[in-house]
Amino acid sequence: MNTADLAFAPRHDLGIRTVSVSAPGRLHLGFLDPSGSLGRxxxxxxxxxxxxxxxxxxxxxPSEADQLAADTPAAEAELPRAAAHVAALRQRSGCHAPLSLRLGQVLPPHAGFGSGTQLASAIGRAYAEWHGLDVGTATLAHWLGRGLRSGIGIAGFDTGGLLLDGGPAADGLPAPLLSRIAFPEDWRIIVVQDPGHRGLSGGAEKQAIAALPPLPQSVAADICHQVLMRVLPGAASEEFAPFAAGINRMQQLLGEHFAPAQGGVFTSLAVARLMRWFADASRANGAAIGQSSWGPTGFAIVPSETRAQLLVDAARAGGHVDPALEIRIVTGRNRGAVVRDRSVPPRAR
Incomplete structure (x- = not known):
């Protein structure tokens, strides 16, 4: 069990049934064709x-009204959205029993981890489990207004792994999952956060996308080729070099396209400087470097724990890490959310 699974210790009376959910974050590595040059x-x-x-x-x-609580200031900020999700689920399901919902911790908002989708999916899954509703994650996400552009967080909630979706359907349903590959166990991801910045979201994100010129079909074709013939085969066969080359090319093309909307290839200048240093320091061994979604979170995927630690240590020793940045070395997660019900054994989705 990962230490993150232990960070949230349920506190409930043993006589009260409690459903808990631990939902993982994700990194969005890029779109295939944001302009829909072929219609999708x-x-x-x-x-x-x-x-x-x-x-x-x-x-x-314990009363006739809902009770919502949070363990941290960040979680408390999400309580209004959580209450809205519960209200929407009631409207869709017709189940109206008053509930107690406690947010233990939440993903950093608007930072590239899929915080909104994971909050909605976790609440939806807990609600469905509590009421015995046989409703899939994609349907729950649709009920709660998620998956309008990316389906990665929705599929990741169920399966984990390296995921590729085909874009949302015309009827508004979340994107179909096209490929799921187990992320190689030895590879590591250096995650670089800049808590002082936030990526675009909501209306600002829609406006930014609408203001950009269409991505040329030739560029979208290049991205699709990189994903299909480098990234996915590289991960499936645990060949790091083609995987990294494909990610880097994809990130270059998308970063240049979105730069006018986000102030550069990277949203955060401090993250950009460190990512450039990682790229220069990794020329011999390779690294897949980029930004998750609108940032500001950057990532550097490398082939081993040793390589990741060496890079981070060297960056710190050389004074290349801005004091405002937070760095963590993590693994890919090849399982989805964990749902626990005190009346049944834990089960991993």
Whole structure:
């Protein structure tokens, strides 16, 4: 069990049934065709990661009204959105029993980890489990307004791994999952956060996308070729060099396309400087470097724990890490959310 699974210790009376959910974060590695040059827009590549989770528990309310609580200031900020999700689930399901919902921890918001989708999916899954509803994660996400562009977080909630989706359907349903490959166990991901910045989201994100010129079909074709013939085969066969080359080319093309909307290839200048240093320091051994979604979170995927630690140590020793940045070395996660019900053994989705 990962230490992140232990960070959230459910606190409930043993006489009260409680459903808890631990939902993993993900990195969005890029869109295939955000402009829909062939009629179907977006399509996403992403990887689920360990070390970043949304944790919550749901039980019966001790009163006739819902009881919502949070363990941290970040989780408390998400309580209005959590209440809205519960209200939407009631409207869809017709189940109206008052509930107690506690948010233990949440993913960093608007930072490239899929915080909104994981919060919605975790609440939806806990709600469905509590009421005995046979509803899939994609349907729950649709009920709660998630998956309008990317389906990576929705699929990742169920399966983990390196994921490719085909873009949302015309009817608004979340994107179909096209490929799921286990992320190689030896590879490591250096995650670089800049807590002082936030990526675009909501209306600002829609406006930014609408203001950009269409991505040329030739560029979208190049991205699709990189994913199909480098990234996915590289991961499937644990060949790091083609995987890294494909990710780097994809990130270059998308970074240049989105630069006018986000102030550069990277949203955070401090992250950009460190990513450039990682790239220069990795020329001999290779690294897949980029930004997750609108950032500001950057990542460097390398072939081993040793290589990851050497890079981070060298960056710190050389004074290349801005004091505002936070760095963690994590693994890819090849399992989805964990749902626990005190009346049944734990089960991993």
């Amino acid at each position: 827009a977006f399509g996403s590549l992403g990887v689920v990661i360990d070390g970043f989770t949304t944790e919550l528990e749901l039980s019966a309310s």
